[in-house]
Amino acid sequence: MQKPAGEPEYLSGFGNHFSSEAVKGALPRDQNSPLGCPCGLYAEQISGTSFTTPRKLNQRSWLYRIKPSVTHKPFHPRVPRHERLVSEFNESTSSATPTQLRWKPVDIPESPTDFIDGLYTICGAGSSFIRHGYAIHMYAANKSMSGCAFCNADGDFLVVPQKGRLSITTECGKLVVSPGEIVILPQGFRFSIDLPDGPSRGYVAEIFGEHFQLPDLGPIGANGLAAARDFLVPTAWFEEASHPGYTIVQKFGGGLFTAKQDFSPFNVVAWHGNYVPFKYDLSKFCPFNTVLIDHGDPSINTVLTAPSDKPGVALLDFVIFPPRWLVAEHTFRPPYYHRNCMSEFMGLIYGIYEAKADGFLPGGASLHSCMTPHGPDTKTYEATIAVGENSEPVRLKGTMAFMFESYLIPRVCPWALDCPYLDANYYQCWIGLRSHFSSNNRSENGSPDVPGTTQVLSEDKGDA
Numbered sequence: 001m002q003k004p005a006g007e008p009e010y011l012s013g014f015g016n017h018f019s020s021e022a023v024k025g026a027l028p029r030d031q032n033s034p035l036g037c038p039c040g041l042y043a044e045q046i047s048g049t050s051f052t053t054p055r056k057l058n059q060r061s062w063l064y065r066i067k068p069s070v071t072h073k074p075f076h077p078r079v080p081r082h083e084r085l086v087s088e089f090n091e092s093t094s095s096a097t098p099t100q101l102r103w104k105p106v107d108i109p110e111s112p113t114d115f116i117d118g119l120y121t122i123c124g125a126g127s128s129f130i131r132h133g134y135a136i137h138m139y140a141a142n143k144s145m146s147g148c149a150f151c152n153a154d155g156d157f158l159v160v161p162q163k164g165r166l167s168i169t170t171e172c173g174k175l176v177v178s179p180g181e182i183v184i185l186p187q188g189f190r191f192s193i194d195l196p197d198g199p200s201r202g203y204v205a206e207i208f209g210e211h212f213q214l215p216d217l218g219p220i221g222a223n224g225l226a227a228a229r230d231f232l233v234p235t236a237w238f239e240e241a242s243h244p245g246y247t248i249v250q251k252f253g254g255g256l257f258t259a260k261q262d263f264s265p266f267n268v269v270a271w272h273g274n275y276v277p278f279k280y281d282l283s284k285f286c287p288f289n290t291v292l293i294d295h296g297d298p299s300i301n302t303v304l305t306a307p308s309d310k311p312g313v314a315l316l317d318f319v320i321f322p323p324r325w326l327v328a329e330h331t332f333r334p335p336y337y338h339r340n341c342m343s344e345f346m347g348l349i350y351g352i353y354e355a356k357a358d359g360f361l362p363g364g365a366s367l368h369s370c371m372t373p374h375g376p377d378t379k380t381y382e383a384t385i386a387v388g389e390n391s392e393p394v395r396l397k398g399t400m401a402f403m404f405e406s407y408l409i410p411r412v413c414p415w416a417l418d419c420p421y422l423d424a425n426y427y428q429c430w431i432g433l434r435s436h437f438s439s440n441n442r443s444e445n446g447s448p449d450v451p452g453t454t455q456v457l458s459e460d461k462g463d464a
């Protein structure tokens with residue numbers, strides 16, 4: 001496909017069985033594990049699902065590499081320890097609160113900090129060992145990883161850069177990911193992140209025991225939302241030179257372990273399979289929306305979903321709020337006030353979110369847990385009501401907010417509750433909401449809007 005300027009070559013598609021070779025003829029053509037692989041390479045499989053997972057969900061790839069991954073010294077706990085990564089959410093690591101939480105954007109660190117050291121957990125639920133749950137992290141970094149690769153044995157990362165591009169080398173090849181794009185780094189893949197723009201910040205959702213899928217489209221039909229062809233997969237790229245002292249940093253049960261080897265893990269000359277890292281440009285999303293009345297549920301903007309074992313219930317949905325037209329008539333157009341059995345973590349990549357006039361900033365975040373009330377702030381409500389019935393179609397421009405939504409209730413890490421970025425006055429954005437109630441107000445069809453009264457419509461006898 002067409003290569004954007006400054007970008008590596010990509011393959012396109014979602015869930016395809018891809019093939020790529022950096023040296024012509026390096027990929028075995030007729031079998032996965034020949035006695036002697038072309039070019040003297042080692043064959044190595046990486047399994048993202050159990051061997052016996054049903055075929056439609058099974059994910060694995062075959063990597064043909066100069067030396068196999070196993071060629072390394074033993075793992076040891078990393079020194080110094082990373083104190084702020086969590087994959088077991090219980091009373092000893094985190095706490096639950098129904099309070100609405102909002103964080104201001106964190107500062108970029110002044111001391112040299114790479115992606116690994118700049119990554120820290122905000123909240124999550126479940127356990128990476130039990131293979132059920134998720135963690136929500138953020139990162140703030142200013143330095144490329146050097147002489148090391150990261151490997152997450154706990155789950156899949158969905159990374160949402162908010163500031164600064166990520167130049168990611170993976171075992172399948174290279175990806176450049178800009179703010180406004182996302183990247184999936186599946187469990188077990190080794191990767192190294194360079195920061196070509198220096199100061200960098202973003203969000204990460206990690207899911208345990210599941211992989212992201214495209215949502216079903218239901219009555220929307222065969223097209224819309226994120227199109228499979230817009231997902232981009234790297235092409236094979238390798239380095240052959242020896243790297244004495246190269247370090248593999250493995251996240252395992254939330255802890256970091258290191259192992260030394262004398263070569264780069266990015267020595268895969270050819271590969272094929274459907275278990276791959278990939279990226280997606282959020283501006284390619286085809287949003288759907290109401291065209292007459294009322295505000296649709298945010299699920300209409302689901303980009304990717306990680307299912308639970310309950311139909312229609314997500315372990316974690318990734319939902320965006322992109323630029324779009326608002327056209328609904330006699331409708332309160334911002335998101336409605338609500339309480340949700342699901343829990344909602346939101347971030348803002350750029351612009352202003354439609355439900356918050358101020359206080360929710362790019363790089364910041366909010367968390368509204370299970371059944372915690374939330375909705376537009378006072379300024380947004382009053383401004384919307386003031387426009388009244390005559391509001392014209394409005395195009396929301398220059399904004400990209402997103403939500404990680406889960407049916408598992410998150411527990412919050414202590415450093416996220418005890419940090420200067422936590423907005424202690426968040427609740428005040430709703431305190432000014434005043435009563436507009438008047439028993440003399442009647443809706444346009446003449447029915448009284450008086451709580452506690454019931455009106456029987458005499459013409460409506462056909463429907464009990």
Ligand SMILES: [Fe+2]
Pocket residue numbers: 338340344368374
């Ligand atoms: Fe919500």
